[in-house]
Amino acid sequence: MQTQVSLSEIASLIDGTYDNPANLLGPHPVDYRGQSATAVRSYMPDAQAAWVVDNASGVRRPMRKLHPAGFFEAICDGAIDVDASSREDGARANSAKTNNAESRYRIQMTDKSGEVVDKQDPYAAPSIFSDYDRYLLGEGRHLNMYERMGAQVRTVDGTPGVNFSVWAPNARSVQIVGDFNSWDGRTSVAKVHDNIGIWELFIPGAKVGDRYKFRVLSEHGEWMDKSDPVGFAAELPPLTASIVTDLTGHEWNDDQWMQQRKDWNPMHEPMNVYEVHLGSWQKGPGRTHGWLDYRDLAKRLVDYCNRMHFTHVELMPISEHPFSGSWGYQTVGYFAPTSRHGGPDDFMYFVDYLHQNGIGVLIDWVPAHFPKDGHGLYRFDGSALYEHADPRQGEHPDWGTMVFNFGRTEVKNFLISNALFWLDKYHIDGLRVDAVASMLYLDYSREDGEWIPNQYGGRENLEAIDFLREFNVAVHEQHPGVITAAEESTAWPGVSRPTYDGGLGFTYKWNMGWMNDTLSYMQNEPIHRKHHQNELTFSLIYAFTENFMLPLSHDEVVHGKGSLISQMPGDMWQKFANLRLLYSYMWTHPGKNLLFMGGELAQWNEWNHDDGVDWVLLDFDTHRGVQQLVADLNKLVNENPSLHQLDFDGNGFEWVDCMNGDDSTLVYLRKGMDGAPPILVCCNFTPVPRPEYRVGVPEAGHWKEIFNSDSEAYGGTNMGNYPGCDTLGTGEHGRPESISVNMPPLGVSIFRLEK
Incomplete structure (x- = not known):
């Protein structure tokens, strides 16, 4: 009985340079004495003898050792029903079955110690990629490719293992090396999907926690060990191997958050x-x-x-x-x-x-x-x-x-x-x-x-x-x-x-x-800031052209x-006051x-x-x-709709006074939706206190001071307006009403209208 495999092909497979080992290994239809038969081939360097076992009937067919390095072959007639669709060139696997596939035979081998070992033939395993997967990958539109690529935990014919795949269209050969094969890739040479350049191999017995890499032979004949581009876990640097991982084990308890997130509006x-x-x-x-x-x-x-x-x-x-x-x-x-x-x-x-x-x-x-x-x-x-x-x-x-x-x-x-x-x-x-x-x-x-x-x-x-x-x-x-x-x-x-x-x-x-x-x-220095007022006001010229985050x-x-x-x-006091001023201005400026x-x-x-x-x-x-100030500013924004609802809408901001560069002050309003009370922000960018500073407001009533960056609690001088300011009955800054504000040095006072 003559084999249809040439010695040169076997030699190329053994030295790791054969282009697509799936053309040699695994099940292949052959003509034997005018009858259709199946040749099952396997490369097992540690095997003394080997048999092909039909999973259904239990019939054992001996395999001939065609090469002393451990290349075996058996010619099987109708006594073994090998699923030809498991070969790469005719894969019919669909996405519903890719992680729980079946083959029709297994291989028994006697190793060098004389122990009999059963093994799944990795080249008989159906591809994890369905026809549709291959189409989407070829088109570059497989948006959940992480469900197929890399190291996927999988069971074939009841045998657990891992399906490895990697995109390397210009490689001459790809081996999978890892803990499961003692980092010897000769028996784990991937088969290639020529039309999409993906190399794939199911390795029985590989398991979660195993370290692995792809050993890639370039078109220039150079071997390179590469981490998995779609690897789900990796060794602690400076080690570089990928680690087989199952991402399905965590039991999530954030259903309420995830459901609410669907309705969350990032604009408001x-x-x-x-x-x-x-x-x-x-x-x-x-x-x-x-x-x-x-x-x-x-x-x-x-x-x-x-x-x-x-x-x-x-x-x-x-x-x-x-x-x-x-x-x-x-x-x-x-x-x-x-x-x-x-x-x-x-x-x-x-x-x-x-x-x-x-x-x-x-x-x-x-x-x-x-x-x-x-x-x-x-x-x-x-x-x-x-x-x-x-x-x-x-x-x-x-x-x-x-x-x-x-x-x-x-x-x-x-x-x-x-x-x-x-x-x-x-x-x-x-x-x-x-x-x-x-x-x-x-x-x-x-x-x-x-x-x-x-x-x-x-x-x-x-x-x-x-x-x-x-x-x-x-x-x-x-x-x-x-x-x-x-x-x-x-x-x-x-x-x-x-x-x-x-x-x-x-x-x-x-x-x-x-x-x-x-x-x-x-x-x-504050004494020079009056010459740079436009650096503060310029941002409001374009503030609503994008949805801005302030970083x-x-x-x-x-x-x-x-x-x-x-x-x-x-000095030390001014540094802290300036930082509190910066944060207070930032948190009240439009934007997240x-x-x-x-x-x-x-x-x-x-x-x-x-x-x-x-x-x-x-x-x-x-x-x-300063830490307490940041916490209070966060709370202030969270609790006041006028400070977050219209961050990206010009209707949510209004200058009251941006022209007083000589005093380096800014006064502006923040507004929300659905009758949210307006917020008045008064900023003093100099260390000079501004007592009884007249500020125009849009409505009469009590303007409660809800925040003061100069508060003693934050390390300030406690110059403020507690509990707030009542309107004076006269207008200012083109508004029908006004209040008299004590502007703290290098500070920000924030007021909310309470009718």
Whole structure:
């Protein structure tokens, strides 16, 4: 009986260079003595002898050893019913059956110790991909590709194992290596779906917790060990293997939150965001680098945020990253929460616990670039797969990282699916997209000759624009109530406008102009501020052109800028008063608010990811006063509709007096909907008290002072207007009524009309 396999093919398989081992291994129809038969082949280096066993009848067919390295074959006639549809070239698996499939035979082998071992033939397992999956993947529209790609826990013919798959269209061969095969990939060479460039193999006996990588042979003959691009968990850096994980085990208890979120209106609800770097917010003694686990962090953050009246936390990137000093912005494991704080189930607990206690969870998401680490996406199959090949398009000069090829359908699919993954599997409430400006402009941070214009000769990255629009449409359609926020620092129009109106579709845009102008103004000595009044008033010229979020983020307290309080001018008292003034002005300005951790304590040190927040400062009254002020401002915004309902509507703001640059004062009204009482805000940006300052108001009545940044409780002088001011019966500032206000030095007084 002659085999139909050539010796050269067997040799190529054994040395790992055979293009598609599924063409050799597993079940294959053959012609035997004029009759249809099936050849079952297997590569088993440790086998002394082997048999094919029909699962239905129990008939054993001996396998011949065609090569001394362990290549076996058996020719089976009608006595064994091999399901030909299990082969890749004729797969008929559908999505309902992909994780619980059947084959019709198994292989028995006698190993070198003489022990008889039963094993499932990985090359007989039906593909996890249905015809529809393959169609969507080929089109780049498989939005939940994470349900198929990577390492999927699966049972075939009653045998538990893991289905591995990876996109590597230019690879010559792909092996799966891991704990389950002693990191020897010779027996775990994946089979390829030629039309979509995906390599796949079911490995019986692989299990949750096993470490693994893809060993990729490039078209240039170079072997590379790569982490799984869709891996759900990873080893603790500097180790780089992916870890088989089952994401279905957590029992969620946030149904009420998730149901309410669908009806939550991000335009009209209060939003006070606490930006957190989990690795340095709080430290734990005796832990690696002091890192707390997700479960411990959840309880601590809930207690703190509820006491401080923050509505949301925004986490700096929690996807796996090899270098802690990148703060997570150089991501390698896009689908894996960083193992620094625990595993996927621990992070699910984190989100679940915050939701149960009324706190939303936003995360930083980084589709703008990725690092060059050898185990990551960089030249994944030896070619420029996820990135552009031309460095004028494919590299970021500022960060030494790679730019995604947004025009490639598979890359867009990977990124959009990744965004939806966090919303689906981890119930994340929003994504803040980092460095959007670097995506929108082809000449971002590049000199002439260092960039390639688009097809019309312009500098706009048309592929990135389409990607961002598709991303926002997918997020908002599939997960109502979830927000997206763009860190976009230019005057690009319509960032937070709907895609059907020509916008990019984000919910919010970070107001970088407001942040830069305001900090620049506050850094002036008060005596000079009268020359810079326009730096404060300019923001209201464009305040309602976008849905703005006001950020005082980590970027303002790093790279030599110093902490916020250290940026304030004056002596010690003035520094604290200026910081309280800055926060009070920010919280009453139109827009949603975001503050980076440590800012609420008036931390002196610039943020360092290794050191964290200086909680010891709360031993001092001045720092406790700033913390209490931030808590009270959050509560003030949460409880007063006029301070949050019309943040993005010009009807919610009205200048009373913005022209008194000589005194460096600002007076304005905030208004809400449905008869919400108006809020009057009086700001004094100098250390000179302004007693009996006449302010025009729209209605007669009692204007109750509901907040004063100069309160003794915050460390101020206690100059104020308690319990409030009655109208005087005469007009001012073009209003029919007025009140007389004692404006505290470097302070803000806030009033609410009580008829």
